[in-house]
Amino acid sequence: MRRSAARKSGQSNSIAPITSSAADLFRSASSKASSKEMERIDNLFYSYANISSGLIDPEGIENLCSDMEVDHTDVRILMLAWKMKAEKQGYFTLEEWRRGLKALRADTVNKLKKALPELEKEVKRPSNFVDFYAYSFRYCLTEEKQKSIDIESICQLLDLVLGSHFRAQVDYFIEYLKIQNDYKVINMDQWMGFYHFCTEISFSDLSNYDPELAWPLILDNFVEWMQEKRT
Amino acid sequence: MSLPTKRSATATTSSSSASATANFPPMKKAKSQAVSACSPLDPSCNKNGIHHFSSAATADNDVVFDPSSMTLDDDPKLQDRSPPAAANLSRKKATPPQPAKKLVIKLVKAKPTLPANFEEDTWAKLQSAIKAIFLKQPDSCDLEKLYQAVNDLCLHKMGSNLYQRIEKECESHIYAVLQSLVGQSPDLVVFLSLVERCWQDLCDQMLMIRGIALYLDRTYVKQTPNVRSLWDMGLQLFRKHLALSPEVEHKTVTGIYAESFERPFLDCTSEFYAAEGMKYMQHSDVPDYLKHVEIRLHEEHERCLLYLDASTRKPLIATAERQLLERHISAILDKGFMMLMDGHRIADLKRMYSLFLRVNALESLRQALSSYIRRTGQGIVMDDEKDKDMVSSLLEFKASLDTIWEESFSKNEAFCNTIKDAFEHLINLRQNRPAELIAKFLDEKLRAGNKGTSEEELEGTLDKVLVLFRFIQGKDVFEAFYKKDLAKRLLLGKSASIDAEKSMISKLKTECGSQFTNKLEGMFKDIELSKEINESFKQSSQARTKLPSGIEMSVHVLTTGYWPTYPPMDVRLPHELNVYQDIFKEFYLSKYSGRRLMWQNSLGHCVLKAEFPKGKKELAVSLFQTVVLMLFNDAQKLSFQDIKDATGIEDKELRRTLQSLACGKVRVLRKVNAIQMKETVEENTSTTERVFQDRQYQVDAAIVRIMKTRKVLSHTLLITELFQQLKFPIKPADLKKRIESLIDREYLERDKNNPQIYNYLA
Numbered sequence: 006m007r008r009s010a011a012r013k014s015g016q017s018n019s020i021a022p023i024t025s026s027a028a029d030l031f032r033s034a035s036s037k038a039s040s041k042e043m044e045r046i047d048n049l050f051y052s053y054a055n056i057s058s059g060l061i062d063p064e065g066i067e068n069l070c071s072d073m074e075v076d077h078t079d080v081r082i083l084m085l086a087w088k089m090k091a092e093k094q095g096y097f098t099l100e101e102w103r104r105g106l107k108a109l110r111a112d113t114v115n116k117l118k119k120a121l122p123e124l125e126k127e128v129k130r131p132s133n134f135v136d137f138y139a140y141s142f143r144y145c146l147t148e149e150k151q152k153s154i155d156i157e158s159i160c161q162l163l164d165l166v167l168g169s170h171f172r173a174q175v176d177y178f179i180e181y182l183k184i185q186n187d188y189k190v191i192n193m194d195q196w197m198g199f200y201h202f203c204t205e206i207s208f209s210d211l212s213n214y215d216p217e218l219a220w221p222l223i224l225d226n227f228v229e230w231m232q233e234k235r236t
Numbered sequence: 237m238s239l240p241t242k243r244s245a246t247a248t249t250s251s252s253s254a255s256a257t258a259n260f261p262p263m264k265k266a267k268s269q270a271v272s273a274c275s276p277l278d279p280s281c282n283k284n285g286i287h288h289f290s291s292a293a294t295a296d297n298d299v300v301f302d303p304s305s306m307t308l309d310d311d312p313k314l315q316d317r318s319p320p321a322a323a324n325l326s327r328k329k330a331t332p333p334q335p336a337k338k339l340v341i342k343l344v345k346a347k348p349t350l351p352a353n354f355e356e357d358t359w360a361k362l363q364s365a366i367k368a369i370f371l372k373q374p375d376s377c378d379l380e381k382l383y384q385a386v387n388d389l390c391l392h393k394m395g396s397n398l399y400q401r402i403e404k405e406c407e408s409h410i411y412a413v414l415q416s417l418v419g420q421s422p423d424l425v426v427f428l429s430l431v432e433r434c435w436q437d438l439c440d441q442m443l444m445i446r447g448i449a450l451y452l453d454r455t456y457v458k459q460t461p462n463v464r465s466l467w468d469m470g471l472q473l474f475r476k477h478l479a480l481s482p483e484v485e486h487k488t489v490t491g492i493y494a495e496s497f498e499r500p501f502l503d504c505t506s507e508f509y510a511a512e513g514m515k516y517m518q519h520s521d522v523p524d525y526l527k528h529v530e531i532r533l534h535e536e537h538e539r540c541l542l543y544l545d546a547s548t549r550k551p552l553i554a555t556a557e558r559q560l561l562e563r564h565i566s567a568i569l570d571k572g573f574m575m576l577m578d579g580h581r582i583a584d585l586k587r588m589y590s591l592f593l594r595v596n597a598l599e600s601l602r603q604a605l606s607s608y609i610r611r612t613g614q615g616i617v618m619d620d621e622k623d624k625d626m627v628s629s630l631l632e633f634k635a636s637l638d639t640i641w642e643e644s645f646s647k648n649e650a651f652c653n654t655i656k657d658a659f660e661h662l663i664n665l666r667q668n669r670p671a672e673l674i675a676k677f678l679d680e681k682l683r684a685g686n687k688g689t690s691e692e693e694l695e696g697t698l699d700k701v702l703v704l705f706r707f708i709q710g711k712d713v714f715e716a717f718y719k720k721d722l723a724k725r726l727l728l729g730k731s732a733s734i735d736a737e738k739s740m741i742s743k744l745k746t747e748c749g750s751q752f753t754n755k756l757e758g759m760f761k762d763i764e765l766s767k768e769i770n771e772s773f774k775q776s777s778q779a780r781t782k783l784p785s786g787i788e789m790s791v792h793v794l795t796t797g798y799w800p801t802y803p804p805m806d807v808r809l810p811h812e813l814n815v816y817q818d819i820f821k822e823f824y825l826s827k828y829s830g831r832r833l834m835w836q837n838s839l840g841h842c843v844l845k846a847e848f849p850k851g852k853k854e855l856a857v858s859l860f861q862t863v864v865l866m867l868f869n870d871a872q873k874l875s876f877q878d879i880k881d882a883t884g885i886e887d888k889e890l891r892r893t894l895q896s897l898a899c900g901k902v903r904v905l906r907k908v909n910a911i912q913m914k915e916t917v918e919e920n921t922s923t924t925e926r927v928f929q930d931r932q933y934q935v936d937a938a939i940v941r942i943m944k945t946r947k948v949l950s951h952t953l954l955i956t957e958l959f960q961q962l963k964f965p966i967k968p969a970d971l972k973k974r975i976e977s978l979i980d981r982e983y984l985e986r987d988k989n990n991p992q993i994y995n996y997l998a
Contacts (some may be wrong), residue, residue, distance in 0.1 A: 122459045152980065194979050194986065201991055219951030219992045 042166050043103070045112035050102045061097040073118040078166050081121050087140045094144050129170075135200070141166050142196045153190035155198045163199075171203040181227050188223055195221045246887050255805065355394055356459060358385045359401055366402065369441050370409040381946050382448045395456030399463065402449060407473050414477045435474075442470035443964045498548055502555050505536075509559035517564050522572025523584040529560045529591060557595050565597045569604040580636055587642035598648070606654045609637065613662030617670060626670065627677040636660065660707040664965070668713045668924055674705055675717035680946070682740065684732040693964050694736055702743050709965040711748060720800050722756060726763050727792055727839055734760075734826065758798030766792045769824070778823045782815075789816050793824070794836075803840045807859070808884040811864050860885055860893045931964055938962060943984055945995040951975075951992050 053065035061069070070077040089105030091097055099106075109124065111117040128137050145154050145162060154162070160179045167175050178199065182188075188195075197222040206214050211232065216225040318491065351357075365382050368375035389398045411433050414628040421428055446453060446466045457463050464472060509532070516525050536556050561568075566589070576584050592601050616622070616629045638654055646650045663670050681689070681697060689697075708714060725731045738760070745753040770790045773779050809817070821833050840859030845852065863883045867874060874882075882891055938961050943949060949957075958971055974992070978984050987993040 120320070192980055194976065197986075198991070217952065217955075217968065219994075220988070222969060222976060225969065 042112045043107070046103055046106045047099070049106070049112065049114070049117075050097075050099055054069070059099070061102065063095040066095065066097070069114075072114045073121070074113075075121070078165075080169075081125060083141055083144070083165065084124050084137065085121075086144060087128065087137050088124060091144070094147055138166060138194070138200050139197060142193055153192040154196075155190050156188070159191045159196075167203065168201070171208075174208050175204045177231060178210070178227060181230050185223075185226065185230070189225060191223075195223050198224055237449075257901070283653050320675070347679050350392065354392075355389065355397070358389055359398070362398075362448070363405060364400070366405050366445060367409075368428055370406075370413075370693050379448065383451070386449045387389060387451045390451050390455055395452055396460070398449075398452060399456060400450075402445065402466070403469055403473070406442075406470060407444065407477075409441075410473045411477050413438070414474075414481050438470065438474055442467055445470075461670075474934065498545075498551075501548070502551055505552060506555045506559055509556050510563070512941070513560045513564055514849075516568055517571075522568055522576065523581065523587075524585065525568070525572075526587045530587060531539075532556060532560060533594075543799060559594045561591055565595070567591070569600060573601075573604045574608055577605075580640070581645050582640065585640060589645050589648075598650075602651055604656050605651060606658050609655060609658035610662050613659065614665055617662055617666050623669070623673060627704070630663070630670075630704055631697075634703065635700070649926045659704075660709075663704065664709045667965075668710060670704075670718050671708050671710055671714035672924070674701060674708070675714050677701065678718065678740065679721035681735055682732055685729050691733075691736070694733075695739065698736070698740055698743060702747060705744075710927075711752070712931070712964050713924065713927050715752060716800070716923050719756060719759075719856065720923060722759060723799055723837075726759060728841060755798045758795060759764060760797060762794050763792065766790075766794075769793055769827075772827075773820060773823050776823050778819050782819050787812055787816065788811075789820070791820055792839075793833075795893075802836050802838055804834065804836070805860075805886060805889060806884055807837045807863055808882065809859075858893070860889065861897055864893055864897065866891075931966065932965075932974065934976060935962065935971065936967065939974060939978055940983055943994060947996045948987070949989060949994055951994065954994065 018068065051229075052059065053061045053069050055062045055065060069076050070079070075081055085105060086094075086097075088102040088108055089097060091105075093172045099141070106112065109117065109120040111120045127133060141162060142154065142207060145158060146152070161181055163175050163179060202220070202224055209231070211228055214220070214228050215226065336947075362382060362385055365375045365377055386398065389395065417427075417430060417434065420427060422624045449466055453466050454913075457465050512532075516528055520528065533553060533556055536551070540546065540552060544552070555617055573588075576588070589601065592598055613630070613633065616626060616633065619626075622629070641651055641655060643648065667779070678701060679814050681694060681701075692912075705711075705714065722737070725737075731737050738935060741756050741760075743751050744756070773791070817835060824833060825831065837859050840862075842857055842859060842862040844855045844857060844862060845867075846855055847853075855865075861882075863885070864879055867879060867882055871878075876890075876894070879894070880887070883890070885893065935958070938958055939954070942954060942957050942961070953966060954975070955971060958966075975984070979994075981988065982997055985997055987995055
């Protein structure tokens, strides 16, 4: 019954057949919390998920993006992942999907799309942004035990995450990262350091920067490079 | 100002010039007293000027000439003539005396006595004369008589009274004169001319008095000590009364002297020296200029003593100093200091020091010294190509500076500190290399083969090198190199003298503490212990029964922790050597259980007896060389690969070994193919790298240790603590690197609320 009800809600995409294990989960989980909304959310999930893995994979995400008319490299997808607390880049689990969409109160693609501006605002709130910023770094650690991200990817990530807020700092820092030879990867400590740098240090005069404080060394070098550039 | 000149005695004849000349009858030329003294004693002396000999002086013959009993010439011509002023009895007459009258010579029985009140009367004459002189009035008595009066008083031993009376009389007049100046003319210039007139008058008066009392001057004054000549007396009286009359003195000295004279004088002096200073600075070199300045200052000083008031001395000298020295301090230093230092010009530098001391310019000198030392020292230290001379150049340089400090700069303490600071700075300009070179220098000195250096000389050199060592900040680099070199010397038996080695160690111990030298001392112990072990080994049963014959072997047993680490190198030893090693190992482990022995093949050396076509020779070679050479016992030619396979020696090491055999001065092998060789610079760089590695570990350990104790610590405090604990120089950036590395390895973390604070992660 429920299955047919799910079908009736009229998804534009093809509806993938639900595997028996997923169905069991569904039935048991929703035996108590049986809102229609959750049903629709789940159905939405399955409309994008990969049959064999039971997860939404990169291809699924790309489909979702085109349905939402959002580029899959758009920062808002990252924000969505953050909202979902998704752990693995490029994949959404059912649980993560549920978490995210429930919080956004979206059970259709349209609603999801409409929820994005609100989501952006939410992320930009200072209390959330630090969390989002840290999350975005972790999200890119694809390998197990990986602790750092290569320079190339960092540059892209910086642009994505901080570009709109701190255009000048990001541009200069990216330029510096590409020139310097001391570091081939950036770790979490340096990543977070840069954010604090952007919020605390006056740019581009850098007058209140003190290398004797605990700023990561890479930022000391960056500031030195900036000052040399100026003269 | 010119000195007042004494008017000459002849001035009195030209009486028109002097207003002070008294009105006397023209003075006759003074003749010697014996001839023409007109003695008032002699009553027969008449006023017509006929002189008679006074018999009073020669009292023995009481002979009196009675002129009345003498007949004068009857010649009418002669009678008309008035008696000449200076009649001379020796003048011959035209006609012989008439025999009409008789010449009677009567002998006076009694000694002629002085008339009563002789002294008072005579003095009265003189007194009135002096008064007249001072008051510029005429006196009735003529000069001759006065002169005679003085004579008489002196002859009768009344000289001292006379002197005192004259003095008193002069004093009262001088006093009166000076008093008369009081209250005169407030205008200083006019006043000065009044004073001048008084002065001139006084001079003339004193001269005159002196002329009269010449006899007194020449006899009594000369004979009596502590009595001034009349002239000096006059001056002194004038001075005394001038001083007693403050107003006069004030107006003369302070008023006029200071303003009208002193100031323009100083200004002129200033201008003069300003110009001279400029000119000389341009034309002469610094040492000559300084000499010139010294001379000038001396001259000014003398000038003050000679004719200027003492109060002028200070401003005068100060003016000269200012113009000649102060203005040119930096020019002098820029132009000549370096040259003087380079040339070791002790005397010139000493002059410079004392002159600068006078104008408080020692600070500039000190700074010049500092920059000179840094610049020159930098040249010595930073010149790559002169590395092998660096240490001896630095020693020479320091010795030269010390001499200059002692002799030219009078051991000034501030200068001593400057030298020390500058040296510390320059020696650490180039990281690590000076430390390495000092270690090498010491190695050369301590090695055998240093003939001609006495023990004392060596000690002296060691002490001087130690002074340099003290300035180095990265002492652990020195330790690593010194240890390496010491190990070689000990193991290869190349020390010149164990005493010298031990002396050096104890010096280092005093300098750096026992922790520094513990390992070095351990090395010595090992060597001595090894000797004992070898002895007992030779005596042991194993040695006597099992050793292969034909070889002698001795073993150094090294305690791992003390000696530098040597990379283990494998090699396939000839059979006999292997046996020997095993037997020794057996012996050793029987004595000391629980230890592990590892053979260090890279350190072994052998003496091979070889037969060459030209005869038998002994070769002192390393173990590796030995192994290679032994292969040629069985083969004439071997390829590199063959050798490598047979010996099992690692590639790089093998190449080195072969090169030393085939390409050195003494060629044992002929190489057929050229082999590429690398320098053993690697050895040195790897030592340095090892030190750096070691430092990294030490930093990490220190950070962890500190954080473990404190648990939570701010960044700045952590850095401060680290600088206190770490004994080698390190940059804050390097410390940051280590901290970040430790964060990465999760030993610490940044505090979530405050990134300036670190938390220890247990």
